[in-house]
Amino acid sequence: MSEILAPTGMDMPSPTLSARLRELGDFFAAPGAERLTEEQRALSLAIARRLVAATARRIDRDFDSAALWTDWLYGGLPGGDRLAYFCFARGEEHRWRARSAWTSEPAGRAPPAEAETQPDATVAPREAEQSEADEREGRAYLALQIAHRARFDAAGQPTLTAHDLDSGTYRALLNDMAGWRLERLGGDPALARQLGDHVRAALDEQTAGAGIDTAGRAYHQLLVTRGRLRAAAHDAAERHDWPTLIALLAAARDRLYAETSLALICADGDDLARLCAPLELDTGALAQVEASLARLPARAVGAGSRT
Incomplete structure (x- = not known):
């Protein structure tokens, strides 16, 4: 942002005037933005x-x-x-979630892996191992949801x-x-x-401490180990569980959650597909993301975008 200088010999009478002139100067520099x-x-x-x-x-x-x-x-x-x-x-992410059209399952619901039955003595060893892995995945997902909920105050x-x-x-x-x-x-x-x-x-x-970036990396690593990253990301997109999708993409790209959130909200078309490539989303899942983003007004998409 360039500094606004008063004509020679003239002082700025107040910080408010200075701020308004800076804003006007930015407008003059890019009237179409x-x-x-x-x-x-x-x-x-x-x-x-x-x-x-x-x-x-x-x-x-x-x-x-x-x-x-x-x-x-x-x-x-x-x-x-x-x-x-x-x-x-944070504000743009909140606006996106607020305007997103929710599908049949609420975004806060845990993925199917968490709902698997508990292992018992009659379960075959291989099935018991599978059930324990499902439990670990469910706990990692829950930790991610708790980290996301911490990003709201007591009034929501x-x-x-x-x-x-x-x-x-x-x-x-x-x-x-x-x-x-x-x-x-x-x-x-x-x-x-x-x-x-x-x-x-x-x-x-x-x-x-452990915030949403830490929880997202832990969940991502577990999914990668199990070979379930693509399935979990697809599930998140289908359920419009955008915090989970953002967290997984941030971990996959080794970027901050905030950076990834803005990148997603500002992406469109081929840019969106390239951005989401690490999650290997199919055409249907990508369409869910793009359709949801299209409902968000005043997105900063490209030069001169009117979205």
């Missing part, structure tokens, strides 16, 4: 606010996240470009967890918030040490 809808803007902003509130609780239980959010809304979010990527990806609204961010973005957010807290309370050295300890503890939790 589509802009964010109000829904996209509001959804991304709400996701960012929930992330800030949750992060504040990890830093200090007495953290006034509402005051910080007010300050940042006026002065701008530090690292806004990096946060925007993850918030927009989409949010981001620490595990959804890369370590650099999360560290920067923690440091910016701790710096704001320290400045607000007068820069006390003891508080600075305490905040530093809390930031390091939060980073350690992010490293040790």
Whole structure:
């Protein structure tokens, strides 16, 4: 984004004017490009606010996240470009799922492997091994669903967890918030040490924890070992279980879930087929994905897309 400079000798009277002129400058630079809808803007902003509130609780239980959010809304979010990527990806994924036409089975239902009968003493060894493998697959699938459910708040609204961010973005957010807290309370050295300890503890939790990327990789590896990746991916597409499909594709491409989610939502036609190639989806399954995506308005598909 280019900086907007006032004519010589003229000052910008407010940050609001500066922001509006930057937006207008972007418009002048590409008048034909589509802009964010109000829904996209509001959804991304709400996701960012929930992330800030949750992060504040990890830093200090007495953290006034509402005051910080007010300050940042006026002065701008530090690292806004990096946060925007993850918030927009989460928002677009949520819009996709909300507008997707559900088929006969709900997306949250476990795959058939989890429903297999339990092994007992009368079952032949080979059948018992098969049943145990099915149970492991069912547990891995359940872990993936739990990781996805953690990406909603108590009211069912989409949010981001620490595990959804890369370590650099999360560290920067923690440091910016701790710096704001320290400045607000007068820069006390003891508080600075305490905040530093809390930031390091939060980073350690992010490293040790298991989010949707970790759960997706574990489920993907198990499916590959069993030779069931293609079948599970096809099943996810048929049931419109988009979180599972995204997680499997992210693991297959060795990419972040957020990156893969945006790539899918922005793909169309041959690009979509190439993107999904690691899952070996057949024509019918690909058609399910493409038809569902086609129902999502204001997708960023190609140059000048009107989808």
